[in-house]
Amino acid sequence: MTAEPTSSSRALRWGIVLALGLGLAACSKEEAAPAPAGAPAPAAAQPAGPSAEEVAAQEAAEAAEAALKGLSIDELRSRGSDALREQRLYAPAGDNAMEYYLALREKSEKPDASAEMALIDLMPYAIIAAEQAIGREDFVEADRLRSLIERSDAQTPALPRIKDSIAKGRAGVAERAQQEAAQAAQREREAELAAQRAAQEAAAAAAAATQPAPTPAPVATQPAQPATPAPTEPAATQPAQPPAPEPTVARASNPVPVRAPQPSYPRAAYRSGVSGEVTVEIAIAANGSVTDVRVIRSQPRGTFDREVINTVRDWQFEPMDGPATLTRTFSFKP
Known part of the structure; x- marks a missing residue:
């Protein structure tokens, strides 16, 4: 069995990754020059290193792992049984049956039959929960469940599918965020252009108001001529125009979940x-x-x-x- 990395070494590794990410972000901000008005906005940069939520989840996992290592074999077996009875199968993190039985497996010198049977029973529930977390784009929880599944049985057929779904889901969220940022930048540019046009029109109107009005030329008076009455004709009756239809709001015609x-x-x-x-x-x-x-x-x-x-x-x-x-x-x- 390979030795597990200590909590301090994992925390140091995460700290180095986070520090490098923050340093790269700071350098990018210092070197970036302001874009001229109307120029296309650059694509949104991908976040460097783990997010704050992922760092917090990693720290919580390390704290839970340290707490589990401090429990005896009998305490782990008892707490695992209690968690099963109370339906804490794979959550919350650090206080669920899967983590208790995994810690019991790692601490026991020989396989514990009750722990191994419980992990076999819990595996399908963890797989379903991981897929549901991916569906609601909670990738931190999905990755935590993926880790429990991998520790329970690294050869389970569902594991590659879950890993691939997490990777594709995160890539899709990042791409959507990039598109939304580009759309927001486009709206901002359009608003700036509209404000500039409004300011130019207001300046032109103010300049026109300050110009003196032209003096009208005198009009020669002509002797009044007797008016010849024009033949009267009945006014043409115009057909009534139908009222304009009210705008309708487009709604889906097929079920969209x-x-x-x-x-x-x-x-x-x-x-x-x-x-x-x-x-x-x-x-x-x-x-x-x-x-x-x-x-x-x-x-x-x-x-x-x-x-x-x-x-x-x-x-x-x-x-x-x-x-x-x-x-x-x-x-x-x-």
Whole structure:
């Protein structure tokens, strides 16, 4: 077994990375010259080093690891059992069954059967929780769960997928932030140009007001001529114009999910190696809330239905022009 790095060495390594990142950011600010008005804004720079949230999570993990190392084997076994009973399976950090049993494994000279069985049972719940954290873009929590999964079983098939999803999710968030920064810079430039045009128009109006008005030329008076009455004609009747239609607000015509977590794998089915599928019909109101969930087909019948229905009832979609229905199939494979 390879030796684990000490808390002080990990903290020093994180401190060096953070210091280098702050130094690079400071150098970038000193060397950057102000862009002229109307020039395209440079692309937003990628953050150097770990974020403040990631540093805080790393420090909390190190503190929790140090606290766990101070517990005896009996204390770790007892606290792991209590956490299982109280459904603290993989959270909160530092006080959950997975971390207690992992610490028990690392501290025991020979494998502990109860700890190994518990880690096998807890693995699918940690995988589902990691995927849900990725879905809500909580990558700090997803990475913490990824670490627990890897420590439990580095060969589990789901681990490469979770690592790849975390990397792609973080890249997508960074790209979106860069696009939003570019859009904000564009809006700022447009506002500056509009202010400049308004100032120029106001200056032109003020200059025109200070110019003297031209003196009108005298008009020669002509003798008045008797007016010849013009023949009267009936006024043409103009057709009435229809009122202009009111502007309509564009709304989605197809269901677009806003919040759609995936159903959890029932523990009994996972331990038994049972796989299957559930197809449901989802009724969605115009405001985007789910009004009804109806099972169309399930195999095996009744094994996964309740978990799917309870999860899908909490889904939320964007508002639409009217009610809609959606059919969705959920697959469960251990």
